[in-house]
Amino acid sequence: MTSLRSYLTGVRCLECGHEMDFHPGLDRCPTCKGVWLDAKYDYDAVAEIWRNGLRGRVNSLWRYIELLPVLDPEQIITMGEGQSPLLRAAKLQKRLGHPAIFIKDERQSPTISFKDRQASVAVTAMREAGIQECVLASTGNASAAYAAYCARADVKLWIFLTSLVMADKMREAALYGAEVVKVTGTYDQAKKVAADFAARRKIHFDKGAKAVPGKESMKTIAFEIATELARQLTPSSEKGGSFWKAPDWYIQAVSGGIGPLGVVKGFEELYRMGLIDRVPKIGTIQVAGCSPMVQAFAAGKPKASPVVPETRITVLATGDPGLAYELLYKASQTYGGHMLDVTDEEAFAAMRLLAKTEGISVEPATAVAFAGLDKLMEQGVIKPNEIVVVNCSGHTFPVEKYIMDEENLLDVRLSHSAIASAVPVDGLGAALKRLDEQVTTIVVIDDNPMDSRLIRRLLQAKKPYRVFEANSALEGLQIIRDRLPDLVVSDLTMPEMDGFALLEELKKDPLTAKIPVIVVSAKDLTPEDEARLAGQTASIWLKGSFSTQDLVEHVVDTLSSSEDDNPSPARPHREREETKEIVAQRAGLAAEPNTALAEVKKVVLVEDNPMDARLISRILQTSRPLVIKQVQVGREAIKVIKEEEPHLIVLDLIIPDMSGFQILEELKRDKKLDTIPVIVITSKELTEAERQLLISNHVSSMWQKGKLDREKLVAHIKSQLS
Numbered sequence: 001m002t003s004l005r006s007y008l009t010g011v012r013c014l015e016c017g018h019e020m021d022f023h024p025g026l027d028r029c030p031t032c033k034g035v036w037l038d039a040k041y042d043y044d045a046v047a048e049i050w051r052n053g054l055r056g057r058v059n060s061l062w063r064y065i066e067l068l069p070v071l072d073p074e075q076i077i078t079m080g081e082g083q084s085p086l087l088r089a090a091k092l093q094k095r096l097g098h099p100a101i102f103i104k105d106e107r108q109s110p111t112i113s114f115k116d117r118q119a120s121v122a123v124t125a126m127r128e129a130g131i132q133e134c135v136l137a138s139t140g141n142a143s144a145a146y147a148a149y150c151a152r153a154d155v156k157l158w159i160f161l162t163s164l165v166m167a168d169k170m171r172e173a174a175l176y177g178a179e180v181v182k183v184t185g186t187y188d189q190a191k192k193v194a195a196d197f198a199a200r201r202k203i204h205f206d207k208g209a210k211a212v213p214g215k216e217s218m219k220t221i222a223f224e225i226a227t228e229l230a231r232q233l234t235p236s237s238e239k240g241g242s243f244w245k246a247p248d249w250y251i252q253a254v255s256g257g258i259g260p261l262g263v264v265k266g267f268e269e270l271y272r273m274g275l276i277d278r279v280p281k282i283g284t285i286q287v288a289g290c291s292p293m294v295q296a297f298a299a300g301k302p303k304a305s306p307v308v309p310e311t312r313i314t315v316l317a318t319g320d321p322g323l324a325y326e327l328l329y330k331a332s333q334t335y336g337g338h339m340l341d342v343t344d345e346e347a348f349a350a351m352r353l354l355a356k357t358e359g360i361s362v363e364p365a366t367a368v369a370f371a372g373l374d375k376l377m378e379q380g381v382i383k384p385n386e387i388v389v390v391n392c393s394g395h396t397f398p399v400e401k402y403i404m405d406e407e408n409l410l411d412v413r414l415s416h417s418a419i420a421s422a423v424p425v426d427g428l429g430a431a432l433k434r435l436d437e438q439v440t441t442i443v444v445i446d447d448n449p450m451d452s453r454l455i456r457r458l459l460q461a462k463k464p465y466r467v468f469e470a471n472s473a474l475e476g477l478q479i480i481r482d483r484l485p486d487l488v489v490s491d492l493t494m495p496e497m498d499g500f501a502l503l504e505e506l507k508k509d510p511l512t513a514k515i516p517v518i519v520v521s522a523k524d525l526t527p528e529d530e531a532r533l534a535g536q537t538a539s540i541w542l543k544g545s546f547s548t549q550d551l552v553e554h555v556v557d558t559l560s561s562s563e564d565d566n567p568s569p570a571r572p573h574r575e576r577e578e579t580k581e582i583v584a585q586r587a588g589l590a591a592e593p594n595t596a597l598a599e600v601k602k603v604v605l606v607e608d609n610p611m612d613a614r615l616i617s618r619i620l621q622t623s624r625p626l627v628i629k630q631v632q633v634g635r636e637a638i639k640v641i642k643e644e645e646p647h648l649i650v651l652d653l654i655i656p657d658m659s660g661f662q663i664l665e666e667l668k669r670d671k672k673l674d675t676i677p678v679i680v681i682t683s684k685e686l687t688e689a690e691r692q693l694l695i696s697n698h699v700s701s702m703w704q705k706g707k708l709d710r711e712k713l714v715a716h717i718k719s720q721l722s
């Protein structure tokens, strides 16, 4: 297999016709930004190779590598998908009085549906492109398939499913380690939520039928059918003559349409290479409660209008097929074909009959194709001697519910009016915000279970975070590696492995190195301890010097500040903002007219640590409504203080470009500024000489971070601003 390779030559944009080179990460046209892309190959070269059959190749869809979009065969992620049996349906033939009905049995695929083909090719492309995280919206089966293949490829997967998808399917995806997000809305809305989520977090979004790998993968169904039909139907006298044979019909239950799009393309390629004599007609079967394609087809329209799905067969609930319909409509005009729908009940009846007669147990979405076959026969659309292949796309569903619980599933709810709208709605902001909180994962490590539980409960009382507790550093490390949380809150002194060793372990691994860690410790830190922790933690809290409530608020602030600045907190690449305005939003004030701000007192907060700045501004604002300007460097601080002439300056002593002492010196030179009261809040242990120096510089009070007496500080601020 190693000498075999892809004969891919480039990609064409289906929206504007632009031709471009292929690379595995390519997901939109550089000219029109369109996302419907189509791969092209060197068909003359491939025809030469394929003409005499493909003996001795791997037993998976990768045997057709020449016409698949993979650059490096070493990167292929496979579980033997494809090469499914083509079964002669003797009982069906008899019942329908038709001589040539075949079942392409996709139930034997690794995750029991034909979506494994797509997952194998798409995840391979992700691996080639170096993509490590992916978002997918699915009506059900693609989720299990992608989850399984992503597990093999070490790609973190976020799956967005509608809440109507069977819990069993959700559990299966969760079992493979995917993050499953349940969206209360239609599939098209779930897709929109997923796309927004991916865009905000800058994660790769799988574009299904639109992207190159999806459709290419489904071509292999056509290649296999043609190979198998030749083997089964070519008389032995002709053996060796033809290795490929096309059926007259390919029939499939259709939702988004990726299957038939790929199958048509596969047959077109075989035809173009002179290997088959026709491209089959496509029988597109939809469920009556969600049949936008069938409705457009019946009306002779080349474009479909979106519908709101109303069917229990949620796997087929794509309400807005977009360009997929236009392409299938065009294929039907070129090669013939038909689209019709069946009711849920007709599908359930077909499901029972198929199991009892052929011994084939299928899920309702698959049964739709068989109910459709009956109708196509009944209506005389399929002619007496035509060879028919029906895609048996997925198996009935098994039993993960006994081992997975609902805790693994996340929930997003859209309003009823939003759900009733056929087109994806905007204004999903609130749902997304809640989702951001829900997918925010925190690991709390404390060897005292009472402490970890208290922190978890308080956090979850504030926001719907996912909080995992560990009662040893080792257990914590394991959870951190599994979950890659957004934040860790850890005790320092623990038996076996302590917090210091934990931090060192986290720093060693690039995947965990950037996760912020808040250290909570009962230990008085020695200078050596402080040196070991320097730069390793987001903040340090000494037990006894703060309330748990303060800590929890700090955690919430830390997470929401990293969310504001950067939607993906675990992967910070924060641009340093030099000045930030935090306008007081206390109850009442926000509703008052802007003029109220004129009387609001101004504070300049000189603090380079954003988390400390958040905490301090919160404390400042409990005294009264304020406009707080936060500045992170000394040079900027002086400029802002000169411009603003604030009522109060809050100063950290250790900031990047100047010391607090130097800033005070600068201020002393300007008469107007010299009179502004200054509060110093610092983590620095002050010597007596330093204290005296600060007092002589009109510093009204000095406070040590980590030992802040909140009430006293609030009272002091009040007195300074009154």
Ligand SMILES: Cc1ncc(COP(=O)(O)O)c(C=O)c1O
Residues within 6 Å of the ligand: 113, 114, 115, 139, 140, 141, 142, 253, 254, 255, 256, 257, 258, 259, 260, 315, 316, 363, 365, 366, 393, 394
């Ligand atoms: C079992 C099954 N059959 C049919 C379909 C419809 O497939 P397509 O995306 O090709 O329309 C799906 C889609 O999820 C499916 O899972």
Ligand SMILES: [Zn+2]
Residues within 6 Å of the ligand: 013, 014, 015, 016, 017, 018, 029, 030, 031, 032, 033, 034
């Ligand atoms: Zn284009």
